[in-house]
Amino acid sequence: MNGSVQPSNHGPALDRRYGQTAPVPTAVRRAVRGGIFGNFVDQFDIFLPIIALTPAATDLFGPNNLIKSAGLVFIAALLGRPLGAAIFGYIADRLGRTRTTKVALVGISLTTLLIAMVPGYSVLGSGTLLSIVGLRFLGGVFLGGECTSAVPLAMEWSAPRRRGLASGFIMWMSPWANATIAGIVFVLLSTTTPKMYSAWGWRVPFLFGSALAIAMLVYYHFAVVESPTWKHAVKEPNPLKEVFVGSHRRALLQVFVLMSGLWLLTDMAIPILTGELKVASHLTPLSISFTMLCATVVSAVAMLAAGQISTAIGRRTFFTSFGVLAALLAPVTFLVIFRTNAIAVVVLLVVVLQVVTVSGYGPVGAYLAERFPTAVRSSGYGVGYSLSIVLPALYPYYLPALQAALGQQAAIAVLLGLGGVLVFIGGVTGPETNTVGNLN
Numbered sequence: 001m002n003g004s005v006q007p008s009n010h011g012p013a014l015d016r017r018y019g020q021t022a023p024v025p026t027a028v029r030r031a032v033r034g035g036i037f038g039n040f041v042d043q044f045d046i047f048l049p050i051i052a053l054t055p056a057a058t059d060l061f062g063p064n065n066l067i068k069s070a071g072l073v074f075i076a077a078l079l080g081r082p083l084g085a086a087i088f089g090y091i092a093d094r095l096g097r098t099r100t101t102k103v104a105l106v107g108i109s110l111t112t113l114l115i116a117m118v119p120g121y122s123v124l125g126s127g128t129l130l131s132i133v134g135l136r137f138l139g140g141v142f143l144g145g146e147c148t149s150a151v152p153l154a155m156e157w158s159a160p161r162r163r164g165l166a167s168g169f170i171m172w173m174s175p176w177a178n179a180t181i182a183g184i185v186f187v188l189l190s191t192t193t194p195k196m197y198s199a200w201g202w203r204v205p206f207l208f209g210s211a212l213a214i215a216m217l218v219y220y221h222f223a224v225v226e227s228p229t230w231k232h233a234v235k236e237p238n239p240l241k242e243v244f245v246g247s248h249r250r251a252l253l254q255v256f257v258l259m260s261g262l263w264l265l266t267d268m269a270i271p272i273l274t275g276e277l278k279v280a281s282h283l284t285p286l287s288i289s290f291t292m293l294c295a296t297v298v299s300a301v302a303m304l305a306a307g308q309i310s311t312a313i314g315r316r317t318f319f320t321s322f323g324v325l326a327a328l329l330a331p332v333t334f335l336v337i338f339r340t341n342a343i344a345v346v347v348l349l350v351v352v353l354q355v356v357t358v359s360g361y362g363p364v365g366a367y368l369a370e371r372f373p374t375a376v377r378s379s380g381y382g383v384g385y386s387l388s389i390v391l392p393a394l395y396p397y398y399l400p401a402l403q404a405a406l407g408q409q410a411a412i413a414v415l416l417g418l419g420g421v422l423v424f425i426g427g428v429t430g431p432e433t434n435t436v437g438n439l440n
Contacts, residue, residue: 028157030223035154035170035365037219038101041212042147043177045108045139049073049132050271051181052205055189059198061129062121069129071396076133078393080140085382086240088145092378093239097153097230100145100378102220107142109213111135116206120198148382150220155369156227156377156439161311164434167365168307174361175300179293181205229374229439236375243372243379251371251430252384258319258426259388262364264419265326265357267392268412272399273334273353276409282341291347299354306362315367316432322360323424329356330420331413338409357416360423370433377439392419 053060054070061069084104092100118124118131151170158166188201236242243252270292277288310318333353337346364385372380395415402411 027225028159031157031225031227032154032166032169034101034216034220034224035151035166036173038105038146038150038216039170039365040173040177041105041108041209041216042143043174044181044212045112045143045209046077047178048112048181048205048209049077049136051178051185052202053132055185055194056198056202059120059122060132060202062126072129072133073136075393076136077140077143078389080137081144081386081389082383084141084144085148085386086144086379087141089148089243089379089382090238090240091145092149092152092382093376094235096226097149097156097378098220098224098226100149101153101224102217104142104145104149105213105217105220108139108146109210109217111139111142112206112213113210115139116203116210144382144386147385148378151365152369152377152381153224153227153230155366156229156374158366160434163366163370164307164309164311164315164363165304166307167310167367168304168362170365171307171361172300172303175296175303175358179296182289184208233374239376239379240383242376243383248372248376248380252380254426254430255368255371255380255384256388256426257422258430259364259368259384260392261323261326261419261422261424261426262360263389263392264415264422265330265360267395268334268416268419269330269353269357272395272412273337273350276338276412277350280338280409281346283343283346287343291343291350294347295350295354298351299358302355302359303362306359307366308362310363310366311434314432315363315370315434316427316430318363319360319367319427319430320424321427322356323420323422323427325420326356326360326423327417327420330416334413334416335409357419367433369439371430374439 050070053073057070088100088104091103115132115135118128118135121128124131154166154170155163184205188197188204192201242248274288274292277283277291278285281288283291306318306322313321330353333349333356337349337353340346340349368381368384369377371384399411399415402414405411406414
């Protein structure tokens with residue numbers, strides 16, 4: 001099989017760019033760390049505007065249509081991701097994962113830095129919103145490129161028995177990224193006046209995000225090398241074509257269905273749940289923050305465990321079982337949350353909801369990498385992961401109509417059930433993948 005070279009535990013890995021030789025275990029650790037912290041950078045940048053811009057929305061976007069403006073900023077990056085995955089996936093499959101990751105990190109850093117420098121509404125008027133939306137779309141292109149290359153590289157370096165755990169570590173950075181943004185914004189809001197935050201406070205998290213991308217760029221430049229798997233693989237002339245209309249199109253469709261279900265579960269169980277707790281529960285804002293913090297911590301640990309469990313029982317078995325569990329438990333748990341006033345019970349139920357929805361991401365890094373061969377791995381991984389984000393993220397445009405027909409919370413429960421069903425369908429229609437030893 002092409003690209004089936006398995007690194008030994010003792011042999012050297014030659015970094016031809018610098019003429020240096022590093023032991024394979026060291027190269028493995030560096031690549032996996034790159035995937036872990038690269039995903040932190042990715043998730044930090046994706047969710048940054050939701051948390052950081054909200055307190056300054058009026059001064060940035062004007063007094064009208066604030067919800068619509070905030071939605072445009074968030075969706076712009078999500079629409080850019082699939083384009084970036086297609087562009088950079090092709091480059092990563094043809095020219096290498098590490099150089100593609102570095103180019104993407106430069107783009108992430110620059111676009112995030114430019115957003116931090118955009119003047120407010122009093123200076124540009126509607127130009128502020130247009131500038132941020134444009135930069136977010138461009139940033140989304142680079143974000144799609146970063147995950148397209150960094151995670152497959154980490155998986156190619158990982159031994160089969162540890163691939164699920166490595167995937168869990170990579171994916172669990174998403175809740176920690178959200179918690180980090182929330183912490184930074186909380187400190188800023190606590191130490192500045194609303195006027196100060198609107199003038200410059202919101203820019204600090206964006207500057208921090210830009211610096212994070214630069215730090216990862218430096219790390220990749222000096223520490224991470226290409227995997228022997230990619231080096232020895234026969235390169236596909238047009239990997240993107242093979243993924244969309246060639247021999248791997250069915251794999252892409254199956255991954256798209258599975259990932260759409262996971263993203264739908266996530267959207268309903270985090271941003272939608274948080275909003276519903278604010279308007280339909282008896283919890284104070286502080287209690288809601290505490291509740292979501294507990295759920296974030298537990299779901300992160302569960303995500304890590306899920307990655308390892310998928311290695312023990314098989315990725316296909318994991319996703320089919322998880323889909324059934326989510327379809328049955330998530331809707332019921334969500335509805336029961338709003339039928340109790342006891343804070344301890346609400347916290348427990350929200351934690352359960354997070355575990356049966358968000359923790360399903362644990363094996364995703366390993367599964368998507370195993371689902372596509374080396375010659376098209378970055379293209380398949382990136383497009384499958386990023387394209388599936390879009391439809392679930394457009395819920396502000398279809399959820400209100402569904403709520404008008406079914407009821408405020410019943411509609412959300414239905415979408416949670418649908419998310420579980422999609423995960424089950426995606427899992428059951430795909431093959432078992434972790435029987436693959438060396439990624440080929």
